[in-house]
Amino acid sequence: MELIKNVKHGEEFSLRNLVQLEPGRVNSLTLSQTPGCKITVFAIAAGEGMSSHAAAGDAMVTCLEGKAQIVIDDIVHEVSPGQTIVIPANAPHSVKALEPYKMLLVVVKPQE
Structure with a gap:
């Protein structure tokens, strides 16, 4: 069983x-999703983003390209x-691309 998917191993x-940037869109590709961790790559067109929400785990965001608020x-x-920033678990947060933006998102959740 591959824990990391959608990429060639080795x-x-x-x-x-x-992930590719497309005008007016937020595109994503999930690389891993387990009960304790989710890894996703996002491409967000300038002016687009994600409205305020919260996650059950700490979310680490690393900017791969562009600039975002x-x-x-x-x-x-x-x-x-x-640059990388960690969003604490349950903290309300939002993302807005100031220019075409790509990011790596890693969410780590506590064990149940």
Whole structure:
């Protein structure tokens, strides 16, 4: 059983090339989903994003390309390529692409 899917194992690849930007859209590709962890790559067109929501686990966001505004508990953060931010579990947050944006999202949930 492969725990990480949608990529070839044992071969190099670029995370930012796994999802394509499309005008007016948010595209994603799930790489892994287990009860304790979810890994997803997103491509978000400029001006698009995700409205305020919360996750049951800590969410680590790494900017792969572009620039985005991430609001966590009403505090505005701007992320650029190479930067990472951790969103605490259950904290309300939103994401808005300031320019075409790609990110890696890793959500780690507590064991039940």
